[in-house]
Amino acid sequence: MVARVLVVEDEFLVGLQLEEDLRAHGCEVLGPYPTLATAIEAARVQTFDLAILDVNLRGEKVYPLADELMDRGKPAILISGYTLSDMPDRFRALPHLAKPYGPHALGQEIRRAIAGAKSGGGGK
Amino acid sequence: MNSEYRSAIAAPSGAAALLGIDPDVLEVVPAGLYVCGADGTILGYNRRATELWGRAPGLRDNDERFCGSFRLHDLDGNPIPHARTPMAEALRTGTACRGEHVVIEHPNGTRLIVVVHIAPLKDRRGRIIGAVNCFEDATEQKRAERELEARVEEQGAIYRLTDSLLRARAEEEVYEAALDAILGALRCDRASILRLDGSGGMQFVAWRGLSDGYRAAAAGHSPWIADIVDAQPICVGDIADADIDGPLRDKIDSEGIAALAFIPLVAEGRLIGKFMACYDRPRDFTEGEVQLAVTIARQLGFSIERLQAEEARRAAVRELRESEARERAHAAELQTIMDAIPAVMLVAEDPECRVVKGNYAAVDYLRLTGKSNFSLSAEGGERPSHYRVLVDGRVLRPDELPVQRAAGGEEISDFEHEIRFDDGTSRYLLGNARPLPDHDGRPRGAVAAFIDITERKHAEEQRALLVAELNHRVKNTLATVISVAQQSFARRDDMEEALASFNSRIRALAQTHTRLAESNWSGAFLEDILQDELTPYLRDEGRNVHISGPPLPLGARCALTLGMIIHELATNAAKYGSLSAETGMLEVRWEADRQADSVSIHWRESGGPEVESPDRSGFGRLLLERALQVELGGDVVLDFAPSGFRCDIAIPLERSAAGPD
Numbered sequence: 001m002v003a004r005v006l007v008v009e010d011e012f013l014v015g016l017q018l019e020e021d022l023r024a025h026g027c028e029v030l031g032p033y034p035t036l037a038t039a040i041e042a043a044r045v046q047t048f049d050l051a052i053l054d055v056n057l058r059g060e061k062v063y064p065l066a067d068e069l070m071d072r073g074k075p076a077i078l079i080s081g082y083t084l085s086d087m088p089d090r091f092r093a094l095p096h097l098a099k100p101y102g103p104h105a106l107g108q109e110i111r112r113a114i115a116g117a118k119s120g121g122g123g124k
Numbered sequence: 125m126n127s128e129y130r131s132a133i134a135a136p137s138g139a140a141a142l143l144g145i146d147p148d149v150l151e152v153v154p155a156g157l158y159v160c161g162a163d164g165t166i167l168g169y170n171r172r173a174t175e176l177w178g179r180a181p182g183l184r185d186n187d188e189r190f191c192g193s194f195r196l197h198d199l200d201g202n203p204i205p206h207a208r209t210p211m212a213e214a215l216r217t218g219t220a221c222r223g224e225h226v227v228i229e230h231p232n233g234t235r236l237i238v239v240v241h242i243a244p245l246k247d248r249r250g251r252i253i254g255a256v257n258c259f260e261d262a263t264e265q266k267r268a269e270r271e272l273e274a275r276v277e278e279q280g281a282i283y284r285l286t287d288s289l290l291r292a293r294a295e296e297e298v299y300e301a302a303l304d305a306i307l308g309a310l311r312c313d314r315a316s317i318l319r320l321d322g323s324g325g326m327q328f329v330a331w332r333g334l335s336d337g338y339r340a341a342a343a344g345h346s347p348w349i350a351d352i353v354d355a356q357p358i359c360v361g362d363i364a365d366a367d368i369d370g371p372l373r374d375k376i377d378s379e380g381i382a383a384l385a386f387i388p389l390v391a392e393g394r395l396i397g398k399f400m401a402c403y404d405r406p407r408d409f410t411e412g413e414v415q416l417a418v419t420i421a422r423q424l425g426f427s428i429e430r431l432q433a434e435e436a437r438r439a440a441v442r443e444l445r446e447s448e449a450r451e452r453a454h455a456a457e458l459q460t461i462m463d464a465i466p467a468v469m470l471v472a473e474d475p476e477c478r479v480v481k482g483n484y485a486a487v488d489y490l491r492l493t494g495k496s497n498f499s500l501s502a503e504g505g506e507r508p509s510h511y512r513v514l515v516d517g518r519v520l521r522p523d524e525l526p527v528q529r530a531a532g533g534e535e536i537s538d539f540e541h542e543i544r545f546d547d548g549t550s551r552y553l554l555g556n557a558r559p560l561p562d563h564d565g566r567p568r569g570a571v572a573a574f575i576d577i578t579e580r581k582h583a584e585e586q587r588a589l590l591v592a593e594l595n596h597r598v599k600n601t602l603a604t605v606i607s608v609a610q611q612s613f614a615r616r617d618d619m620e621e622a623l624a625s626f627n628s629r630i631r632a633l634a635q636t637h638t639r640l641a642e643s644n645w646s647g648a649f650l651e652d653i654l655q656d657e658l659t660p661y662l663r664d665e666g667r668n669v670h671i672s673g674p675p676l677p678l679g680a681r682c683a684l685t686l687g688m689i690i691h692e693l694a695t696n697a698a699k700y701g702s703l704s705a706e707t708g709m710l711e712v713r714w715e716a717d718r719q720a721d722s723v724s725i726h727w728r729e730s731g732g733p734e735v736e737s738p739d740r741s742g743f744g745r746l747l748l749e750r751a752l753q754v755e756l757g758g759d760v761v762l763d764f765a766p767s768g769f770r771c772d773i774a775i776p777l778e779r780s781a782a783g784p785d
Contacts, residue, residue, distance in 0.1 A: 014600065081595050081597065081600050
């Protein structure tokens, strides 16, 4: 599995961990982008297969970027300390990783998201 | 008598001569006829005169002057002496008499009323020489006249009774009018009216000419049983023959009552009393009198019935007014109570909730007036339009509202809803609604009471938000801990050393958390964080460490990041730098430059061992060079001078004080 993954995470240490985990899964990491503005800009100009989005970016929600990616049919995984019920209904279909997650769960979600995107079911 | 008459008629040839009439002619006249001379002596008469007198008087008899009757009376029964008869008057004054009535009494007591015509006789010089009297029985005629008068009087009495009864407004007036009629039409001497009391006896309610003693004795008696259907009049023509004994008999006797009639009074088919006509003399009650009495009784009964109906109607009207007044008072009382209740109260006054009223709290809460119709089911113009009612974010239809549902018979409990006003503000209500049943138990409206739970609702929302935030923070912290562990263990081959540095890093993180928790996560002071990290390395009562700078509050995120960085700097200094030597010194200064919008922190080590080449891959370097940039937008300058390690950190002022996330 070689994939380019856009990482959006404002916590340095969490992002650091995610970065290392992704590399361990053979992924190439773009980011981590710590703010919504930098993340949206990067998402528009960079080429990537998958985005991993932390929901809360310094009090700002990542939802606008998630909406944009869903519109583009880009696979995305949400990561947060929140439960799904705390999030708007339209994101419930997206894969979700609850913090703290293990490397195994991360790998599973990445494979599932990419496979879904390739079969055409990962976006709209 | 016949022979006597004949002799009498035969004898007065002189009289006939005087009259110039053939004596036989006297007999032809179909009336009593007699002639008196100037001295009043009777000169002659015919047979009819003897029949009317009941006797044949002597002719030219000085003891039988002016009239041949045994006795004479006027119509009132007063005796008239013969010398004062109309004949005597005619002879004395020469005046004629036409149609006067007198009463003739026969020797056997029989009385006749006769009508008398007298013509004086005069000679050529005008001297009175006698008079002729023509008289005839008028008893029947007079009786008929009297009967007629009586009927007229009765009719008048009945008429006056009817008239008075129609005008009467109280039972007393009815009784007085009835007594007038009884006395006038029945020609009795005394009368009374009695009414049936609750126990079947009769009590006097009106009377004329009856003594207290008699009334006391007669009260309570009734000639009929109380529930009699067809009570008939009872007439006692002569009380002496009646079957009455004891004290009542004595009272009747001493009262001087000789005859009595009891006439039943009936209203709505039931016996309600009687009237009593009392006579001082025994008498025969005629069918006509009884009929008349019954007519009066019927009139009286109708009047009492009418008055009772009117009284009942007035009582009903009075009762209605009183009940309306009570209702109004009750409504006012209820309104007062409702207005005093500090909860929103709504009252629907009809099952369709076309009109809903509210108390003061409702007026205030829903921003209406006391006269407003609170019903969202009301007609367009009356319906409040400046707010909507929602449950779970959905606008309710009028028929889904608690008052409307209760008016339909439901009992609504703990109904929680949002009132969303047009200005965007919302209030929350919690309460109950109940149907208001009518007499038959069907809902005629509803009442509802609600308390304001807006504060509670906000507190709940706040709590939900806090829980979510706490969740987020705890999960982030755990992710951070995992990352710290990864960094601690991945970079060291020596497990024990790795464990030691992991433990100390987590302790440092926990220490900053504690500082933040003390301030409710609003932040921590840089000085406190420095002291927490450096206290373990103080020597000579702290003379080896100098920290100085203005009070500098840090936001939670900044405090956590700086806390970890300071921990790495401190452990590094303790292991390799100035804090590892007895002569070593550490100085930390900081200042906030508001114009440059930055916070600067200066880390100066001196007097320690000679500084060696730095470990580029260390966790501390990673934090200083990357985390500072990523997390806080800060910059760092590191100087590994041989005399001592120096580090200058610059953070935008705004980022240093930013909130928790």
